Amino acid sequence: MTGRSAIRGAVDHAAFGDLVREHQSMVFSIAQHTLQDREAAEEVAQDVFLRLYRDLDSIESPQHMVHWLRRVTANRCIDAIRRRRWRPVPIDESFPAAEREPEDSLAIRTVRRLMGQLPARQRVVLALRFQEELEIPEIARTLKIPLNTVKSHLRRGVEALRRGMERTGRTES
Amino acid sequence: MNELDPIRRAFARVEPPAGFAARVLERVDREEAVVLQGRWPRRWLRHAVAAGLALAIGLSALAGWNWNRQKRGEAAAAEALIALRIASEKVNLAKQTVHERSAF
Numbered sequence: 001m002t003g004r005s006a007i008r009g010a011v012d013h014a015a016f017g018d019l020v021r022e023h024q025s026m027v028f029s030i031a032q033h034t035l036q037d038r039e040a041a042e043e044v045a046q047d048v049f050l051r052l053y054r055d056l057d058s059i060e061s062p063q064h065m066v067h068w069l070r071r072v073t074a075n076r077c078i079d080a081i082r083r084r085r086w087r088p089v090p091i092d093e094s095f096p097a098a099e100r101e102p103e104d105s106l107a108i109r110t111v112r113r114l115m116g117q118l119p120a121r122q123r124v125v126l127a128l129r130f131q132e133e134l135e136i137p138e139i140a141r142t143l144k145i146p147l148n149t150v151k152s153h154l155r156r157g158v159e160a161l162r163r164g165m166e167r168t169g170r171t172e173s
Numbered sequence: 174m175n176e177l178d179p180i181r182r183a184f185a186r187v188e189p190p191a192g193f194a195a196r197v198l199e200r201v202d203r204e205e206a207v208v209l210q211g212r213w214p215r216r217w218l219r220h221a222v223a224a225g226l227a228l229a230i231g232l233s234a235l236a237g238w239n240w241n242r243q244k245r246g247e248a249a250a251a252e253a254l255i256a257l258r259i260a261s262e263k264v265n266l267a268k269q270t271v272h273e274r275s276a277f
Contacts, residue, residue, distance in 0.1 A: 013198070013201070013202075016198070016201065017194050017195075017197075017198050020193075020194040020197050020198070021194045024188075024189050024193055024194060024197075025186045025187070025188050025189070026186065028187065028188070028189035028193065029184075029185075029186040029187050032187055033183075033184055038190065041189075042189055042190060042193065042196075045189060045193070046193075046196060046197050046200060049197045050197065050200050050201060050204065053201050053204075054204075105179065105182075107179035107183075108179050108182050108183040110179075111179055111180050111183035111184075112183050115183075126180075126184070127184060130177075130180055130181050130183075130184035131184040131185070131186060158177070158180065161180055162176065165179060
């Protein structure tokens with residue numbers, strides 16, 4: 001049996017629910033970190049899974065599915081940011097108290113706030129690098145952009161976050 | 174502490190709101206219902222278009238065949254007329270020769 005038919009054959013309606021539960025945290029987190037808006041992140045994540053359901057025939061293996069989910073989520077987020085001049089929701093609304101880690105420091109909240117100000121592709125590159133811990137070549141393959149572009153997005157994004165954290169630190173002290 | 178630590182921690186995975194998977198499955202169900210509703214007319218439409226195309230092709234072929242047959246018939250009739258005219262001229266010539274000889 002080929003990988004392709006294995007995936008399609010094994011996934012009925014109930015099994016698709018298990019697939020969603022297995023990958024929902026990855027998909028939702030990429031959307032949440034990129035869009036900084038829980039409602040918008042849920043909408044994007046739902047769209048991604050709906051598209052996965054329609055495109056299950058094209059999925060060849062579990063690894064391919066993860067790669068596919070990251071790519072489609074990233075592209076949807078970039079589209080969402082570009083379509084409407086995205087207004088990031090204040091961090092305290094975006095990460096409700098119940099969902100926030102107790103040790104959420106000022107630095108973490110600063111990073112999340114600054115993310116909302118970066119260009120769309122930079123945010124996605126940062127999310128794939130620091131959330132998914134992907135290497136640069138893998139990010140380039142996922143987003144289908146040149147290696148040097150990924151490096152440049154990553155460098156500028158990290159630099160912007162670092163500068164923002166320094167500014168916040170100075171203000172606090 | 175590594176200066177990238179706050180960034181890494183800020184990017185820790187978060188869970189979607191409760192009931193997320195159920196809401197995705199509801200959307201899948203709604204989409205499947207729409208697909209099922211739309212399937213019959215779409216299939217019917219596909220068949221109707223295919224039948225229409227087949228009919229149009231068949232009629233065109235028949236008209237072409239008829240046109241060819243008519244043209245061939247007209248050509249044959251013209252050839253027959255020429256042959257008759259030639260034959261008639263030959264008969265007239267023969268009659269004329271016979272008359273001329275009998276006159277002597």
